[in-house]
Amino acid sequence: MNRTLGVCYYPEHWPEDRWETDAAQMVANGLTWVRIGEFAWSLMEPTPDAFDWGWLDRAIDVLGKAGLKIVLGTPTATPPRWMIDKHPDMLAVDANNQTRKFGSRRHYDFSHLGYREEAKRIARLMAERYGKNPYIAAWQIDNEYDCHDTTLSYSDAARTGFQDWLAQRYQSTDALNRAWGNVFWSMQYDTFDQIALPNLTVTEPNHPHVLAFRRYSSDQVVAFNKAQVDVIRPHTDAPLIHNYMGRITTFDHWKVGADLDIASWDSYPIGFLSDRIEGTAKEKQTYLRQGHPDNQAFHHDLYRAIGRGRMWVMEQQPGPVNWAPYNPAPLPGMARLWAWEAFAHGAETVCYFRWRQAPFAQEQMHAALLRPDAEPAPALAEAAKVAHELAQMPEVGTAQSPVALVFDYESAWAWDVQPQGADFDMFRLAFAAYRGLRRAGLNVDIIHPETADLSAYKLVLAPGLMTISDPFRAALAAFDGIALIGPRTDTKTTELAIPTSLGPDLPNADVSVIMSESLPPSDAIKLQNGGKFRHWFEHLSGTGDVYLSTKSGQPAIMGSGSLRYLAGWPDDDTFDQIIGNLCDTLDIPTFDLPKGLRIRDTETHRFVFNYAAKARKWGDVIIPAAGVHWEEI
């Protein structure tokens, strides 16, 4: 099977005479790729314009000659200390107007054009030097955009950039005042330079003001990334990659991804469970050492889409990490399971982070394939086992998913700005829908909000979209499966206002949201089928058919033909029931999976993953805890 493993490596952390040993051991354990360079600017350019490429030349040479393919990272997430003297205003500013100081990483402001030039400069120099190097088989640009909440900055650079961006978007303050409804509280502006960043206002700032700032901020990430793409591309044929962090929605990954060749992401299942993924206390306890069984799959499917089919895991958790509130060790077997799950979802390559545990600095408690004393850590054997299995596995291809889920970043910003209920969150809603699909054993594609053709799918879910785009509306009009739209979909204009004739505007279906309610955790709307809406409920009117009602007789699902609008946020059981019914209607086979089992079909094989801490039965097969099973289909 033509899928590969790799590892992240920091030659600058170790004595040069160790490099050959390390490289040989990587190869011996079946690793194909090695990622280097992404934090090493201070060694490449120790003082401004004085370069030391020697060590990097030699590291590339040693690794390459050992048989490894290299991903070379641009080091723009960690500008050296002298850079701050050169550009004292390049540091980002937090929402409380505090400068975010040098001393860790990601200490730069996406809006700062001077620093953007510096980033281009180092990327260009690296591309000129290594673009044709035969060992450099891929490039990584920067590292984990937005990590540590770095998309948004409230600096002077951001303010003036935002004012220019507004002037370009709206052309006149009159147009802006109208678009934002600034008449509301005498908030009209006379000139663009009167418009401040939307922090520290007396009460909440105008929602479209904040949405505009979110759009502007996302655009700066896109532009920062593209600046590097533009200087590297001319020098190399190798694919360009960024390693996204999971569950980050502050910038539009679709747009960043459009400028790159492969979308990779950094998968820390246990850290995420503790820190970033919703889940009941019970789930967090059950999957403490495995990660949430749907979280990795969601991100694989999301980034496979962002990468237009090409997806990697650039950093794979190998053991306890250092950064979550609590950091237990993975269940034995998980470092293998996670890799196989990534491959089943289409990953080309899975790189463990990192080769050898650093004994120093911020991440010294982050496990690796080797311990700090260079002895094997538990994950090394699991990686080697995966490598061995890969070698014996036939190609498995990628199966067509019957189901698509639309995911949109602008909508995430819209509901951040205007949650209306304290626990409303776009990722949370989309992930709730996704979990329901996965519990039913379905392959899922995550698709772009401007997808113009849905003919490959039988079932499409579109929860929480601020608006329905024109291409997607046309696709819906032509769709002959079932599209389950909502809740809260197309209930706003692009300027985050309520449409004059209310929403949604569905082709061939008369449904309007006439009132919205957010519900505290102690409350729910009971449904006629025994289910419940939680968090959110919309009162619908219209002439559409009612497919499901609330207990008190209000529409819960309403629509016509292929379009059905979902009026609330179903709890897990209700999602299961709704998805089950839709799949029955559409003749999509579903599964009643034992707890913790998840399946993913490829063209030729069905993969079964056991996230439970106990053995589970799959037909006649007993899959041990953290086990992986595959069978031909």
Place this chain on the structure above:
Amino acid sequence: MNRTLGVCYYPEHWPEDRWETDAAQMVANGLTWVRIGEFAWSLMEPTPDAFDWGWLDRAIDVLGKAGLKIVLGTPTATPPRWMIDKHPDMLAVDANNQTRKFGSRRHYDFSHLGYREEAKRIARLMAERYGKNPYIAAWQIDNEYDCHDTTLSYSDAARTGFQDWLAQRYQSTDALNRAWGNVFWSMQYDTFDQIALPNLTVTEPNHPHVLAFRRYSSDQVVAFNKAQVDVIRPHTDAPLIHNYMGRITTFDHWKVGADLDIASWDSYPIGFLSDRIEGTAKEKQTYLRQGHPDNQAFHHDLYRAIGRGRMWVMEQQPGPVNWAPYNPAPLPGMARLWAWEAFAHGAETVCYFRWRQAPFAQEQMHAALLRPDAEPAPALAEAAKVAHELAQMPEVGTAQSPVALVFDYESAWAWDVQPQGADFDMFRLAFAAYRGLRRAGLNVDIIHPETADLSAYKLVLAPGLMTISDPFRAALAAFDGIALIGPRTDTKTTELAIPTSLGPDLPNADVSVIMSESLPPSDAIKLQNGGKFRHWFEHLSGTGDVYLSTKSGQPAIMGSGSLRYLAGWPDDDTFDQIIGNLCDTLDIPTFDLPKGLRIRDTETHRFVFNYAAKARKWGDVIIPAAGVHWEEI
């Protein structure tokens, strides 16, 4: 019945050709009043000293000619953006020294004398223009003082104003040092300009220092309001009103109210339940769609007193709001119940907020009488029903309450500054007492802390007063009902020190508080009658009679003749028992009300309100959920 309904309207939000339709529909639904103008400064004066009154002239004309009476608001809560250029230092500063920026509302500092002049200027210009306009039947000054925590500011303007105020109050730093006990930690000042605002000190600042700042800050609100009163009064005979928010204690409403003719308040029962009113998780669940059954009544009674008998609800919640953590819809019927309850408590007018839901800006998710698409929202029919019922109802008058509850703003500041127990709060304590009175079915008057004559009452409660004023002490001495004083009443001097001979100083009753305890939620003081003190317990000494003891034999209620001192904070059941016993002694009839029922007597009728989500029996009458019943008495 000569009580009226109204609505808040923003002609500037809608096309001018819509105004007549709106006005006609208001009248058709029985509305009498329309409030306009309070956020429209930017349209009145788009650039400094260049006015556009035309649109407002026409709006007044359209509304007036349709038969509506107009409340005209001064727009000083929303100065236009150009005002900040004119007075860059007019923005308030928060306790962390951050300037509170333009971009929402209430962006001004009460201490800024330049802005105070601007507010006077626009108020005077409006009064000159519209003071004799026959359609302008009332004035609203500014909007919701302190909303978004705007009473306190830590600006330079506040600091210098505070220093002047201190110099006037204390005349010398020696006097101030003595009054504050600054000898305590070498905190003496030599000059008034050495005295900073009491934020960001190493540990808590001296309590009288903070209390002085709270008094100063309240005085600025009073002065800001009076500045507008003084320029409007000469031009109009219409009553002057402010619309207070509920549960705000940062400024002395008695003093603001003394300069106005009517006290109105903004009643958002469901938003308040979620956000601002104590209550058990169970109560919050039970009354999720109704609001706490005593919260509206409390504020009606409070503002009826602040308005010296004249009280309105200027903004009445009609459906889900946008600003609480969770925003469910009211139970059908509540928009009617809330209005009737206001009338029963003496409201002259109830105005729903607002006529039509704005599709844009910060409050776009706030429901109204009309939906954004101009179709009727559920509350419209309920309002029309109330209007119809009002027309058929005879006058009901106002009955004399047998019970009075003293409420004092300075005491609220004192216990904010010196809670001594983390959950001690003046409003909370007063509201706990009030709830007990209301559960017993009693009409309650809330009275001023300097009330000099109690002869109209049989029972007076005075919990949590920092001091007993001289007039009130004289009134107590002459009182022949029963006054239940305490806990924590008159245990301080006016400078927030402990009186030399301890407190309280009660006429004809020898009771002293010799030690105070605050109790965590897990603890309580058990009483001999099976009840409990929570939060607070005072050890009493003296020669007074003991009316109730703790289980361990300490006095729980002690006093002589008409005065009884309550040594702790009773829980709900204990308040019920204590109030029941006092009412028995005083021959005040009480009721054992079914859960969720509340009654209010007028001169001629008894009104019964069902806050429960189920029907309840009242004698032989079945009152449906959210129902209102009245009967002659």
Place this chain on the structure above:
Amino acid sequence: MNRTLGVCYYPEHWPEDRWETDAAQMVANGLTWVRIGEFAWSLMEPTPDAFDWGWLDRAIDVLGKAGLKIVLGTPTATPPRWMIDKHPDMLAVDANNQTRKFGSRRHYDFSHLGYREEAKRIARLMAERYGKNPYIAAWQIDNEYDCHDTTLSYSDAARTGFQDWLAQRYQSTDALNRAWGNVFWSMQYDTFDQIALPNLTVTEPNHPHVLAFRRYSSDQVVAFNKAQVDVIRPHTDAPLIHNYMGRITTFDHWKVGADLDIASWDSYPIGFLSDRIEGTAKEKQTYLRQGHPDNQAFHHDLYRAIGRGRMWVMEQQPGPVNWAPYNPAPLPGMARLWAWEAFAHGAETVCYFRWRQAPFAQEQMHAALLRPDAEPAPALAEAAKVAHELAQMPEVGTAQSPVALVFDYESAWAWDVQPQGADFDMFRLAFAAYRGLRRAGLNVDIIHPETADLSAYKLVLAPGLMTISDPFRAALAAFDGIALIGPRTDTKTTELAIPTSLGPDLPNADVSVIMSESLPPSDAIKLQNGGKFRHWFEHLSGTGDVYLSTKSGQPAIMGSGSLRYLAGWPDDDTFDQIIGNLCDTLDIPTFDLPKGLRIRDTETHRFVFNYAAKARKWGDVIIPAAGVHWEEI
């Protein structure tokens, strides 16, 4: 028995004609000591260089002549307001870069050398004036270092001081960069003045950077204290004392203590239980009015060590305090129990805080021996009873403890900087071990991390030491009892890196920590003996003997000979079991103490303290709630 009581007194708070009465009453109630002066700088030096010693001369005279011994405090915790004009930059700055303003106490920056000179000046002047005064029998320097989090400051003075300190410690930035592993994220520095304080970085700053700042900050406290010691010593033979607050770990008490003669501490058992000491909700409820039964003992034992055998309680809680979230009154008898417990643990003197409750300023709600009206508060009679009992008690001596517990401040900083699990805290871990020892009825010595001789002990516990010092390693090598090392002990270098060959480096025992896990509260590692590790678990390898295993077969206690490494954080029951087994092995008698009873042996007597709110049986003796029992041994 030659142990004494005392009290804190503020003559400057009361009329001069009251002093004699107060002094006489102190003596009449059996008090020996009176502490004065520590907050009175503004009265000693009302304006710069203009002194008023007269009042203090007279106060000393009155108190001394009444027969009291005086502890005179230097007033450097409360510089007068004029000092801020003289040194505007002497105020500390918090981690958010906010200046911590004048208006309470401890408003100075330990790094500010100008203020340090001022502190020396006033201390020298006092020493010159009162050093030979026969009534001055001890000196207190400053008051409660670090109270209100005042050790750390992010001021310019701190930054430049830190840079100098770094330059001295590391000599070159190359050395610093290597020591800190700054290569990790391109964090290398070229000059020392590039190194900022480690606050407000984008994500966490480099751990050794923060540890260095913690070391620097502690050194400033040591230097500030020593500056006063150096100017007072030449003028007096009286002992020099500081009154430490409990549970403060931000500076190295061993180092401050080395410059002083006696370590005293301020014991507020009930305030601490509420605010600063871990405990289950049940414990907090059980001991609400008593304080945690092991907290006072721990601090007595700690400060007895810090004072090299000489320990006082300088402030003893007498009733409700003002500063905890909730402030209930002590159970009757506790003011006596706490004093006797202190004496049993070796205290020479116990001073109640304070003589008379101040009716004004921040601590007006803090109880005292007298009420504000000068009547006796409940604690006065308890103090008098203790004085009476002391007079009748023979000398009891100090027994040799069989058990020692190592406590290290640098380790506390290390785990603050790098907790790895959200609830990992050095004090918490050490206190958990201590509690287990005390529940077994053992006398415990707390010892210095560089203790070179352990021959006095049978059992030594060393949990959570960042490193094992060379002297302590040598002592361990020679030890013939049992040393229980770990968890997390010696797993780092002194620069907070992982040792090249992993840790710990134990003499004669081959044990290595190869992986560390932190556990959320919902998880635990089950042990073969039925016990559990919580919070923390380390995977061990090596050839040592396994004394206890986890249920899944990993080593839980491993070692050789006298050294045993503990691989996790035992819960209370497991600590009981482990300690019980070790004591059995070592023939140390233990006790199965009824709930709430604690014992402490002196040379001649066993003292039994009943912290329970009910009577408890000790053999045939019934000890009432809050009772103390002693018997000869």
